[in-house]
Amino acid sequence: MxxxxxxxxxxxxxxxxxxxxxxxxxxxxxxxxxxxxxxxxxxxxxxxxxxxxxxxxxxxxxxxxxxxxxxxxxxxxxxxxxxxxxxxxxxxxxxxxxxxxxxxxxxxxxxxxxxxxxxxxxxxxxxxxxxxxxxxxxxxxxxxxxLNLDPSRTIQNGMTGIGCNTYVEPERVGQIIAALLGIGGNFIRNGSGALMLAYVAAGRLVGYYEPHMHAWDCMAGYCLVKEAGGDYLSFPTEREALFKGHPVLASNPTAYADLVAIHSH
Structure with a gap:
């Protein structure tokens, strides 16, 4: 070893x-x-x-x-x-x-x-x-x-976690939810981004997206999702970037492109 x-x-x-x-x-x-x-x-x-x-x-x-x-x-x-x-x-x-x-x-x-x-x-x-x-x-x-993610789960047949806070404009949150619903998805928010990331790793949610989170909210969840076979958006950790908020997105590989498209628009 x-x-x-x-x-x-x-x-x-x-x-x-x-x-x-x-x-x-x-x-x-x-x-x-x-x-x-x-x-x-x-x-x-x-x-x-x-x-x-x-x-x-x-x-x-x-x-x-x-x-x-x-x-x-x-x-x-x-x-x-x-x-x-x-x-x-x-x-x-x-x-x-x-x-x-x-x-x-x-x-x-x-x-x-x-x-x-x-x-x-x-x-x-x-x-x-x-x-x-x-x-x-x-x-x-x-x-x-x-935990192993199920490749049959998609945006359309699963639930997606969406996070929001006062760092994000209400209109932007509305756009995200509208875009998700527009491609046949559905959403949930339970008040804990870390927990919703754990739910992605467990296959309970097909993905999670929040436009602004801190490292302490997402790093454990990112490791879980990756090790369960999922994908996640890179989070800057060099020097001062580690202390700042960044977009967080993690999902089953089947949902990743759809969520990145929502994030990018």
């Missing part, structure tokens, strides 16, 4: 164990969410709670204790540069709005980048007891069962 394979295996194992631990902490907060103080960030739809912050702290501490030279980018507490070539990219609770409103569509999203590419992607969905796990060259799984 090469040094890189050894390093990848170690990080994959840690990502899975810390995702389970972080998910348990987040679920505890979810079950007592009426006591949480909710704050807004950019706007009234962009919310955060002590749960988000403390779950990220837990993940940061576990990674730093085992792999102190690894970098870390989290939604709540920013960036620590790596000295190892590996960077963890984490959203402690993706889907904070569903979380605080008592809906189950939120998750813990943990990715590891190497050479600018996601080589580990783990998404834990505590309310559903689901652990999506993937690593480069090792495939993707849901609760230990291997």
């Amino acid at each position: 090469s040094m890189h394979e050894e390093g990848l295996d170690r990080r994959f194992a840690l990502a899975k164990s810390v995702a389970e631990e972080a998910g348990a902490l987040a679920l505890d907060y979810f079950n007592k969410r009426d006591t949480l103080v909710i704050e807004t960030k950019r706007d009234l739809q962009d919310v955060v709670s002590i749960a988000d912050r403390n779950v990220e702290v837990l993940i940061r501490e576990r990674v730093a204790a085992e792999l102190p030279d690894d970098g870390f980018l989290g939604e709540e507490f920013g960036y620590v540069e790596d000295a190892s070539g590996y960077t963890w990219v984490v959203d402690p609770i993706d889907g904070t709005a569903p979380f605080i409103n008592g809906m189950s569509t939120w998750c813990v999203s943990i990715a590891v980048l190497h050479g600018g590419l996601p080589v580990v992607g783990v998404i834990h969905v505590p309310c559903d007891g689901e652990l999506y796990a993937s690593a480069a060259g090792k495939g993707a799984s849901l609760n230990g069962i291997k």
Whole structure:
């Protein structure tokens, strides 16, 4: 086994164990969410709670204790540069709005980048007891069962996830949905882009598109989709680009051209 394979295996194992631990902490907060103080960030739809912050702290501490030279980018507490070539990219609770409103569509999203590419992607969905796990060259799984995309699924016979936020003009969101419906597709939005990407890897959705997302929202999902046999739009990760929002698109190969066409118009 090469040094890189050894390093990848170690990080994959840690990502899975810390995702389970972080998910348990987040679920505890979810079950007592009426006591949480909710704050807004950019706007009234962009919310955060002590749960988000403390779950990220837990993940940061576990990674730093085992792999102190690894970098870390989290939604709540920013960036620590790596000295190892590996960077963890984490959203402690993706889907904070569903979380605080008592809906189950939120998750813990943990990715590891190497050479600018996601080589580990783990998404834990505590309310559903689901652990999506993937690593480069090792495939993707849901609760230990291997995921492989079905080539019979298309835009027309499947559902597509669509994401939106206040970075995107309402008119643009309307155009995207109209274009999707116009080619015989249908759409869903559940409040968590990371979770909808996991659903693409699991074949529940045929694709996912959002015009503006951050790395912590999509890197784990991208790894999952790729390892399940899907395609995704390149996401810039060099220097400052890693911290900025970019379009996110991932799908079954059967739907990729249709979604890229919608993205391009």
